[in-house]
Amino acid sequence: MKYEKWISEDDIDWTKMEGLVPVVVQDIETKDVLMLAYANREAVIKTLDTNLATYWSRSRDELWTKGLTSGNTQYVKQIFADCDEDGPDALLYLVEPKGPACHTNNTSCFFREIAMKGDDTYGK
Amino acid sequence: MKYEKWISEDDIDWTKMEGLVPVVVQDIETKDVLMLAYANREAVIKTLDTNLATYWSRSRDELWTKGLTSGNTQYVKQIFADCDEDGPDALLYLVEPKGPACHTNNTSCFFREIAMKGDDTYGK
Numbered sequence: 023m024k025y026e027k028w029i030s031e032d033d034i035d036w037t038k039m040e041g042l043v044p045v046v047v048q049d050i051e052t053k054d055v056l057m058l059a060y061a062n063r064e065a066v067i068k069t070l071d072t073n074l075a076t077y078w079s080r081s082r083d084e085l086w087t088k089g090l091t092s093g094n095t096q097y098v099k100q101i102f103a104d105c106d107e108d109g110p111d112a113l114l115y116l117v118e119p120k121g122p123a124c125h126t127n128n129t130s131c132f133f134r135e136i137a138m139k140g141d142d143t144y145g146k
Numbered sequence: 147m148k149y150e151k152w153i154s155e156d157d158i159d160w161t162k163m164e165g166l167v168p169v170v171v172q173d174i175e176t177k178d179v180l181m182l183a184y185a186n187r188e189a190v191i192k193t194l195d196t197n198l199a200t201y202w203s204r205s206r207d208e209l210w211t212k213g214l215t216s217g218n219t220q221y222v223k224q225i226f227a228d229c230d231e232d233g234p235d236a237l238l239y240l241v242e243p244k245g246p247a248c249h250t251n252n253t254s255c256f257f258r259e260i261a262m263k264g265d266d267t268y269g270k
C-alpha cells in the first residue's frame with residue numbers, strides 16, 4: 023500500500039466515538055486480519071513511542087498494550103488512517119505478531135463464520 | 147482462514163454500539179483491507195440476502211448498499227465474526243470488489259500513513 027501523505031495522530035477525528043477510534047489489526051506478512059480493537063489518543067501515542075500495539079480496553083477501561091501479560095505482543099510497522107476529509111476515524115495497524123492475536127489461541131479473532139447461501143446451515 | 151462453527155446474525159451483540167457493529171472489509175484475493183464500515187442487523191440480513199455488501203451509513207442515517215450509485219459494488223463471499231464469548235461485536239466481510247472502495251478512487255480507504263519513528267516527518 024502507498025501513502026498519499028504523512029499525517030499525525032493530531033489529524034484524527036477523536037470526537038465521533040467519545041475519544042476512541044476503531045483499529046483494524048493486520049499481519050504485515052500474511053495480510054490476515056487479526057482483530058479489531060479501539061484506541062484513544064494516548065494509545066496511539068504510546069504505540070508510536072514503543073512500536074508495541076497499544077489499545078484502549080473498553081471492558082477494563084484502561085490502556086492496554088497487547089501481549090504484556092500473554093507475551094503475544096504486536097510489533098507495529100506501519101499505521102494507516104482512513105480517508106475521511108473531516109479527519110480520519112479509523113486506523114489500520116500493520117503488525118508483526120509475536121503469537122496468536124486471539125485469547126482463544128487462534129491466530130485471528132475472526133475464526134467464526136456466518137453461514138451464507140449455499141453453506142450447510144444457512145437459514146436453519 | 148477456517149471457521150470453527152457456523153453462526154448467524156442472531157448471535158451478534160447488537161447492544162454495544164446502539165445496534166451497530168464495525169465491519170472490516172477485506173479483498174478476498176489481494177487481502178488488502180479496503181475500508182471500515184458499520185452494519186446494523188438489517189444491513190447484515192440484506193448482505194446475506196443479496197451478496198452485495200450493505201452497511202449502515204452513520205452520516206446519512208440510512209441503509210447503504212455500497213456501489214449502487216458508483217458501480218463499485220462489493221460481492222461478499224464470506225463473513226466472519228470475532229471471538230467475543232458474549233456475542234461477536236465486529237465483523238469481517240471478505241469481498242470481490244467491482245472497483246475502488248474509496249470515494250477518492252483509491253483501492254483502499256487506508257492510503258494515508260501516520261509517520262512513525264524513522265519516517266521523514268515523525269515528530270515534526
